[in-house]
Amino acid sequence: MCVLNTEDKILNASIVLFSQKGFNAVTTKEIAKKAGVSEMTLFRHFESKQNLFEKAFDKFVFSPKFRALYDGLEWDLERDLNKICSSYQDTLYRNQKIILMHFKNDELNPDFDATLFNFPNEFRKLLGYYFEEMKNRGAIRENPETLAMSFLATNFGLFITSLVMNKLTYETDIQVCIATCVKIFAKGITC
Amino acid sequence: MCVLNTEDKILNASIVLFSQKGFNAVTTKEIAKKAGVSEMTLFRHFESKQNLFEKAFDKFVFSPKFRALYDGLEWDLERDLNKICSSYQDTLYRNQKIILMHFKNDELNPDFDATLFNFPNEFRKLLGYYFEEMKNRGAIRENPETLAMSFLATNFGLFITSLVMNKLTYETDIQVCIATCVKIFAKGITC
């Protein structure tokens, strides 16, 4: 199969453990074991646990292509919101380990916060612009910023719920909830 | 003013620190200092850090009166959803420290999870029952369980967003978002 080099093995192992337990609760010994290397090797590749964390963070942050999103708008409420929602959910999903890690750590470094909060902010701008324009076109009436924030928060709630639901045993399918929410939202704001 | 007894001082200090940093990241020395007592006193009142955590958890879990909620239903979509939403947001708010703590700890004890997940589950039942009845009355068409889950997830998203927003500087008022969301939701599911 694909044989990973040592650094990648360590980075992969660390991000999984960090997201499961948070930075402080994970030991370097644990990471080394999961990566299948000795603890000494870990310290030879990364000067410290902190440094390993930073490298892992950088490696696993993901941001979508907003240009394509802007260009792909069709000015049909349900279709556009579906597209934006899909992209946002996808981005949240890809960043899930980092997001979980962020929740679990107090404050490692304000720069991480800034980096991590970057993409929700971009989505907020996109939605703000979109609702503004739709209001000008007379398709909706509500305040664009409020709508943008509400739509983002709703999506984030659905995302977190789907994460937590893996542990629980609700019969409800979260994908259906997401689709339903977008439909309700589109219908609920239409004039 | 009101002078707290020693145990309450320690419990209050611990819940604040636990919610800020998570169980592992907080030291008993830190808790004692914040409580204004010596570390020794802490151990005299609580046999261990773990024990202190459990007492603090028990003290600060809050559950609303569901009986009153069921009895107060008026079978008017927007009014009822507003009432349920208010109660849910209020419950989330009162449990915010415990919820944050829960996010930050890996797994201290599955019993805590069960206790903490109890009230969202009760709200889910309430909403399921409500939407089921509203469907029977012909007021809505969507699947009741999906709606219940979606409404809960939306609310949770708004709650988390309001917590995070304290750190950020968005101009949007989260209370307005909550009210808007309920209105959109009510309008979006009406036949």
Add this chain to the structure above:
DNA sequence: CTTTCATGTTAGTTCCTACTAACATAAGTT
């Protein structure tokens, strides 16, 4: 064959943290 390089192993240092023991103090109770 020898050198180099990445890795493993083992032992150890330093620091922090939960938790304890022993004694001191100060206020209230009997």
Add this chain to the structure above:
DNA sequence: AACTTATGTTAGTAGGAACTAACATGAAAG
């Protein structure tokens, strides 16, 4: 005055975790 009770102080133990030093090994490269 003697006793009780709650608290503080100081010193210390035991264990864990980050990180290091020194040496061993084994495979690839010259």
